[in-house]
Amino acid sequence: MAATADGLVGDAAITSLLVEDDERWLPLAHRRWSPSVHAHARRALGDWREAEDVVQQVFVAAWCGRSGFRPDRGTLPAWLLGIARRKTADALTARTRRREAAAGAAALAADDPDEGPERVVDRLVVARELSLLPRVQREVLALAYYADLTQVQIAARTGLPLGTVKSHARRGMRSLRLRAASAAGEVSGHP
Structure with a gap:
């Protein structure tokens, strides 16, 4: 594994490790590219902790989907950023669903203040399943x-x-x- 002058492993070596299914890839790639993945997610989400979750999801998805990486189609950082975009979009969608569910629960609770929270959640789940x-x-x-x-x-x-x-x-x-x-x-x- 080739190291650069500053002792860091080069991009090409990290890419080779991924292509060869070498588990050493994960900590090296995480150390190298997690700051840029985190910055992307933080800009889109506006939340540091949610961005940290996205970073973890990106690197797990990259390792699990490593057979889909094609070095001839683009660089490893570009591939990781593509995964980050999808995971960030998923996080935004989940956030929207949580807000809608909370608003729906609040509206249902306002309709019948004596109804317990479990009953409100049950009604929301049934309504969602019926809609499918x-x-x-x-x-x-x-x-x-x-x-x-x-x-x-x-x-x-x-x-x-x-x-x-x-x-x-x-x-x-x-x-x-x-x-x-x-x-x-x-x-x-x-x-």
């Missing part, structure tokens, strides 16, 4: 649970045949169950 369903399934389930209508009443209100209402309700509930099971597996660390 196809339109007709979402409407059928919303009428069933929010308007407290029976399937016969839903069929009369929507003009859909009763069998179709039942099918949409069943498929919608199955989708919600599968997503809930998947989320529970992710939270517990199981696939």
Whole structure:
């Protein structure tokens, strides 16, 4: 491994270590390029700690995705900065989601001050999951649970045949169950 006059390992040597899957790459690359990655994230996010999180995510993503690095397409610092841009955008999106969820929770809590915070969070989660369903399934389930209508009443209100209402309700509930099971597996660390 070639060192520069000041004792630091050169860019080409660090790049070679990455290409060769040599774990020595990570601390060397982090020491060399984390200040510029941090500066980029800090400018975009306006928050020192969030920028530190982005730096860690960038170098973990770079190591995990090292097979995607192509030295003939650009330099290692440029590749890292590209990852940093995506991770910074993800952090901004997550921040926006947190703010929207907090605003939604505050609005729901204001509607019913006696409702506990757990119930407010449950309502937000259910509303979000319903929004991911196809339109007709979402409407059928919303009428069933929010308007407290029976399937016969839903069929009369929507003009859909009763069998179709039942099918949409069943498929919608199955989708919600599968997503809930998947989320529970992710939270517990199981696939």
